[in-house]
Amino acid sequence: MKRKWLLPLFVLLFQACSKDETNSLVIQEVKNEPIITDSLPLHCDEINSDSQNSEYLGHCNTLTDIPITFVFIDSAESALSPDPQTDAETAIDVLNQAFQFEGNQYIKFSLKEVKNVVDETYYNTSCNLLAEISSVYGESGTLTMIFVNDLEGGCAGVSYLWGFPSSAQAVTMAEYRFPFILNSFTPIRHEFAHLMGLHHTAYSYPGAAPDTGLNSFNKLLRMSYRLSEDRECPATFYYFIDPIPQNTKALSGTIEWNSYVNTMYPSFGNKPDDGFFTDGYDYAMSRAFSCWYSFALEDIE
Amino acid sequence: MKRFILFSFLISVTALSASEITEKNVLEQLMGIHGASWSSLIKSDDDKAQIKSILTQVIEQNLDPVSYGYKPEYTSMIRQNAFTEYGNFVETNDKGNIDKSDKKLIEKYGEEAMQEGPDSHSALAYYGGLTNIGSPESLELLSRYLDETESLSTLHAIGRQLTSALQGQSNEPRDPSLDLSYINPYNPNTKDPFTKRKGNWKKVIPKIQKRLKKARDLALSKSKSDSFKKSFTELSNKMDGYEKDLSKIKVTEVDQKKKEETTRAVAMDNFEASDSLKDKIQDSDRQTASLEEDEEVPAKENSSLLYIVSFLLAIIVGIALYKKLFT
Numbered sequence: 001m002k003r004k005w006l007l008p009l010f011v012l013l014f015q016a017c018s019k020d021e022t023n024s025l026v027i028q029e030v031k032n033e034p035i036i037t038d039s040l041p042l043h044c045d046e047i048n049s050d051s052q053n054s055e056y057l058g059h060c061n062t063l064t065d066i067p068i069t070f071v072f073i074d075s076a077e078s079a080l081s082p083d084p085q086t087d088a089e090t091a092i093d094v095l096n097q098a099f100q101f102e103g104n105q106y107i108k109f110s111l112k113e114v115k116n117v118v119d120e121t122y123y124n125t126s127c128n129l130l131a132e133i134s135s136v137y138g139e140s141g142t143l144t145m146i147f148v149n150d151l152e153g154g155c156a157g158v159s160y161l162w163g164f165p166s167s168a169q170a171v172t173m174a175e176y177r178f179p180f181i182l183n184s185f186t187p188i189r190h191e192f193a194h195l196m197g198l199h200h201t202a203y204s205y206p207g208a209a210p211d212t213g214l215n216s217f218n219k220l221l222r223m224s225y226r227l228s229e230d231r232e233c234p235a236t237f238y239y240f241i242d243p244i245p246q247n248t249k250a251l252s253g254t255i256e257w258n259s260y261v262n263t264m265y266p267s268f269g270n271k272p273d274d275g276f277f278t279d280g281y282d283y284a285m286s287r288a289f290s291c292w293y294s295f296a297l298e299d300i301e
Numbered sequence: 302m303k304r305f306i307l308f309s310f311l312i313s314v315t316a317l318s319a320s321e322i323t324e325k326n327v328l329e330q331l332m333g334i335h336g337a338s339w340s341s342l343i344k345s346d347d348d349k350a351q352i353k354s355i356l357t358q359v360i361e362q363n364l365d366p367v368s369y370g371y372k373p374e375y376t377s378m379i380r381q382n383a384f385t386e387y388g389n390f391v392e393t394n395d396k397g398n399i400d401k402s403d404k405k406l407i408e409k410y411g412e413e414a415m416q417e418g419p420d421s422h423s424a425l426a427y428y429g430g431l432t433n434i435g436s437p438e439s440l441e442l443l444s445r446y447l448d449e450t451e452s453l454s455t456l457h458a459i460g461r462q463l464t465s466a467l468q469g470q471s472n473e474p475r476d477p478s479l480d481l482s483y484i485n486p487y488n489p490n491t492k493d494p495f496t497k498r499k500g501n502w503k504k505v506i507p508k509i510q511k512r513l514k515k516a517r518d519l520a521l522s523k524s525k526s527d528s529f530k531k532s533f534t535e536l537s538n539k540m541d542g543y544e545k546d547l548s549k550i551k552v553t554e555v556d557q558k559k560k561e562e563t564t565r566a567v568a569m570d571n572f573e574a575s576d577s578l579k580d581k582i583q584d585s586d587r588q589t590a591s592l593e594e595d596e597e598v599p600a601k602e603n604s605s606l607l608y609i610v611s612f613l614l615a616i617i618v619g620i621a622l623y624k625k626l627f628t
Contacts, residue, residue, distance in 0.1 A: 075452060075453065075454040076453060076454075076524075077420075077452055077454075078420075078452075118526075119526070119529070120453040120454040120457055120520075120524060120526065120529045121454075121457055121526075121528065121529050121532045123454035124425060124454050124455065124457070124458040125458075126461075127335065127336065136528075149454070150422060150425045150458075152385075152425075152429055152458075152462070153336045153337070153382070153385050153386070153429055154330075154331055154332070154333055154336040154337050154382035154385065154386070155334075155335050155336040156334050156335075157334060157335075158335060177422075182374050182375070182378075183374075186334075187334055190334055267329040267330070267332045267333045267334065268332055268334055269332040269366075269371045269372060269375045269379075270328075270332070270366075270369060270370035270371045270372075
């Protein structure tokens with residue numbers, strides 16, 4: 001008789017395990033200490049002084065400059081920002097902090113220009129209208145960050161994938177209230193990552209894009225359609241994807257990947273790190289982007 | 302046999318518990334950085350009802366996002382997004398009218414939003430919700446707010462949403478190079494142009510047109526920007542075009558009737574119609590309005606069937622197990 005009670009218990013356990021499988025993967029926390037191996041130089045001074053690893057040379061702390069033009073769109077009755085210059089400088093600092101890891105930094109954002117305009121057409125606008133807005137405010141050779149008052153629906157920000165720097169579509173747009181009123185730069189960092197070629201990490205919600213973190217980053221490293229086979233970034237870039245092997249959950253060839261720690265989560269507001277671009281990913285992204293950027297510059301010269 | 306029963310019970314109960322419509326998932330959609338992507342969650346009409354119920358709780362502040370780990374500063378924004386999305390789940394009757402309980406919620410939220418001001422984020426979310434409802438009633442109500450503000454940016458936003466909702470939102474191109482391309486648009490009420498939607502458009506379009514013209518005149522006199530004037534004039538011109546489109550509605554209805562009659566005649570000619578076929582054809586006459594929704598979610602029937610079968614199986618097997626274990 002006692003054994004018969006095991007059945008309902010088993011059913012309940014089975015249900016508990018089968019429910020919300022994706023979420024259980026997402027909310028886990030990684031607390032392991034980093035393991036540093038010989039093949040995994042982590043710091044620029046280490047890399048630059050290592051003559052055996054010549055492939056790394058020239059990629060560490062070269063600080064490829066990414067100029068940003070900020071556009072603050074006001075209405076006649078209401079200004080978004082009391083001090084656009086200070087806001088722009090704050091955004092630059094936050095981005096530079098976000099795209100580095102443990103002292104390693106390969107790209108550096110710099111302030112090109114701050115534009116403060118009155119534009120009643122786009123003060124309140126829609127993410128669907130980015131193409132139209134890009135044609136007004138986009139410039140080739142600079143990354144344009146547009147702040148508006150309101151984007152229709154729940155859209156917090158929008159950008160083009162692979163936008164920078166070869167065209168005037170290097171434009172990203174977000175609601176002003178996120179970084180400067182709600183004190184969250186998450187949407188800004190997220191949009192910049194899109195602009196530099198990074199897709200969403202999948203399995204973050206049902207029906208999301210069919211890219212795992214691993215695949216999306218590999219796509220970035222292959223530079224999508226922008227690079228031919230003879231213009232690949234050095235394979236050593238792969239080592240920089242996740243410098244903490246214990247964090248990883250996926251393995252593909254020599255590439256290890258953790259789909260939570262390195263994530264481009266499409267929803268935010270309740271994650272321990274806000275679900276975007278956590279440490280390590282910024283760093284890897286920064287390095288990969290640095291490679292891509294040099295080729296991209298060749299294309300537009 | 303016993304093992305089969307146990308296995309069936311396990312499968313059916315698990316299938317029943319597999320719904321993705323939870324408060325947590327709905328809140329995540331509301332905080333989607335590129336907006337909500339309901340198509341990824343909805344598999345049946347029950348799912349739509351469940352989402353609507355959770356959105357109502359958020360709007361009525363019976364569900365606190367903070368209890369799901371959201372920062373308190375996001376609460377009002379989540380509520381705003383909930384109202385805008387709620388508009389996509391409001392259904393209208395054959396005359397294009399909104400249900401009483403929906404009306405009550407819309408009015409209540411609208412009053413609150415207007416207390417914050419006609420140009421506030423809450424008001425803009427309210428306008429978005431009315432746009433998403435897309436009925437003659439809701440769009441006529443939306444157009445009234447053109448008289449409530451002199452802010453050119455708000456007037457332009459309302460004008461853009463009115464014309465977009467009348468034109469049909471599915472016609473807007475989605476650029477695949479945008480990061481938005483991850484999201485499948487979910488605008489069930491406004492996916493078609495208004496000429497193909499239910500309701501008395503002849504009554505409301507002239508009213509909307511008149512109010513938008515008045516707003517345009519204000520914009521032209523007040524703004525110093527040529528591009529803004531041009532943009533607003535284009536919105537007004539679009540509305541003039543919709544007024545002309547009203548004549549198409551009658552033609553469309555006649556054409557549709559003719560088409561249905563021809564189809565029926567062909568069906569009757571080609572088949573020796575059995576009683577059940579006749580019934581089906583007659584049913585399709587009666588249920589034209591719900592047919593489109595069936596096409597919209599192809600998985601609906603299968604999913605609902607699975608749920609019903611699972612439910613019945615669970616009950617039967619549950620009773621059998623109860624008898625086995627306790628008697």
